[in-house]
Amino acid sequence: MPKYHDIKIARHLSDSRIKWDFSAYAEKHLGYSWDGSSEQKLSLLMQYHEKSESGDSIFQLEMELLPVLAEMEAIGVRIDREKLSDIGERIIEAIKLREQEIYDLVWERFNINSPKQIQTILFEKLHIPPTKKNKTGYSVDNEVLESIAENYAIAGLILEYRSLAKLSSTYIEWLTKAIHPQTKRIHTDYNQTGTTTGRLSSENPNLQNIPSSPGYPEEIKSCFIPSEGNIFIVADYSQVELRVLAMLSGDENLIEAFRAWEDIHTRTARYLFGKDQTITSDMRRIAKSVNFWVIYGITGFWLSKMIKKSPAESTEYIKRFFDTYPKVDSYYQHLLSNARETGYVETYFWRKRYIKWLNDANKTMRSIAEREAMNMPIQWTAADVMKYAMLAIQKGKNEKNLNWNMILQVHDELVFDVPKHEEETWLELVRESMEWVLGLHGVSLKVDIHTGKNWHDAKG
DNA sequence: CGAGGAGCGA
DNA sequence: ACGTCGCTCCTCGA
Numbered sequence: 001m002p003k004y005h006d007i008k009i010a011r012h013l014s015d016s017r018i019k020w021d022f023s024a025y026a027e028k029h030l031g032y033s034w035d036g037s038s039e040q041k042l043s044l045l046m047q048y049h050e051k052s053e054s055g056d057s058i059f060q061l062e063m064e065l066l067p068v069l070a071e072m073e074a075i076g077v078r079i080d081r082e083k084l085s086d087i088g089e090r091i092i093e094a095i096k097l098r099e100q101e102i103y104d105l106v107w108e109r110f111n112i113n114s115p116k117q118i119q120t121i122l123f124e125k126l127h128i129p130p131t132k133k134n135k136t137g138y139s140v141d142n143e144v145l146e147s148i149a150e151n152y153a154i155a156g157l158i159l160e161y162r163s164l165a166k167l168s169s170t171y172i173e174w175l176t177k178a179i180h181p182q183t184k185r186i187h188t189d190y191n192q193t194g195t196t197t198g199r200l201s202s203e204n205p206n207l208q209n210i211p212s213s214p215g216y217p218e219e220i221k222s223c224f225i226p227s228e229g230n231i232f233i234v235a236d237y238s239q240v241e242l243r244v245l246a247m248l249s250g251d252e253n254l255i256e257a258f259r260a261w262e263d264i265h266t267r268t269a270r271y272l273f274g275k276d277q278t279i280t281s282d283m284r285r286i287a288k289s290v291n292f293w294v295i296y297g298i299t300g301f302w303l304s305k306m307i308k309k310s311p312a313e314s315t316e317y318i319k320r321f322f323d324t325y326p327k328v329d330s331y332y333q334h335l336l337s338n339a340r341e342t343g344y345v346e347t348y349f350w351r352k353r354y355i356k357w358l359n360d361a362n363k364t365m366r367s368i369a370e371r372e373a374m375n376m377p378i379q380w381t382a383a384d385v386m387k388y389a390m391l392a393i394q395k396g397k398n399e400k401n402l403n404w405n406m407i408l409q410v411h412d413e414l415v416f417d418v419p420k421h422e423e424e425t426w427l428e429l430v431r432e433s434m435e436w437v438l439g440l441h442g443v444s445l446k447v448d449i450h451t452g453k454n455w456h457d458a459k460g
Numbered sequence: 461c462g463a464g465g466a467g468c469g470a
Numbered sequence: 471a472c473g474t475c476g477c478t479c480c481t482c483g484a
Contacts, residue, residue: 166468201477371473
């Protein structure tokens, strides 16, 4: 009897896989179901073309990307199984230690995986004052535990226990189970039609949320290794969303900021704090947050939590950001008024999104809709950019008959499994393919490239 | 089996 | 009153 993974790989290499995804795509984006015939497929394409002169390009993109993804899945990624299980054993030891310490502190055994039981221990037995509520009672999430960790050792221990348990169950056990018995590699599923954003998602297992902080997470990431004799090369877009914002808005100052090859956050910091100021690391940190969060239409109140400053000060920073980059402001205003009229927004490549509550009487609903409308063209254009890049890369590779493989995609990052002697030809093709997807007003996309002997190593 | 809390990534 | 989009784990009660 064939195993799950055999079926999975076979499926990806067969037409049925293509058929399945077209069907899902047709349902979701065209509102029709496909009977499997090529005649109907053609007619669906025609109908879609008529429905929206622009939708066709996205449709083409998705169709062409399908076999590219199927190949990535079938090739998979190699894993250092011994190292992974060694880390796993050390993590389990560490978990046991924390467990015992926690029990010793409260003179009682309980299930530390149960938020409900933690709640009882902390707030009823130890009488710690609760800070945050959720649907079922008092929250015991990270934010809460961190706030009391200084005064109560148990909170810190629970935090450590939790992150270790997460690593063990999700990243050690689940990844180990996902290793294919024959290929010894992990073959994820990329879901092409699952997200509302046009991004890919990854499941069985999800390889788009492998942790990378120092310590055990770094070690886990270093278990992802290239094929025998190969190296890993990681190419990731640098500040892709901010660059897309510069292109779409056409703001001269933001464009200049990127053309100057100066650190973008330091530059924004100078506008926020004054030209003659010496920019401290704290100022740069704030500027970085502002650059990052403005894309999401953040308010001063929320930003203040992020940067740990007063709401008034935070509101002022946002105001200065828009003063500094005025066309970003007018771009957003234009975008919103357009969306209110038509009911939708679209990406640079014409991917559409209908927004429901833009004219709602409820101010909260309206704000949510507005943030969604502001963010969508930026983040989603970035998703489209990546898809076009992947297509270009695969086309170029096939034309030149090369042996390296594109094996993973993590939204703004691509991972390649490359024979050492092909590094040069790889570099030429991939950098160009990725950077030439989009360039407007003299701004281009920028790609950072790092090589290494494993995934962690190659993140630079 | 599903909802809810929690935590990992971009 | 306030970030968006994902996936997976665990518990707990129907």
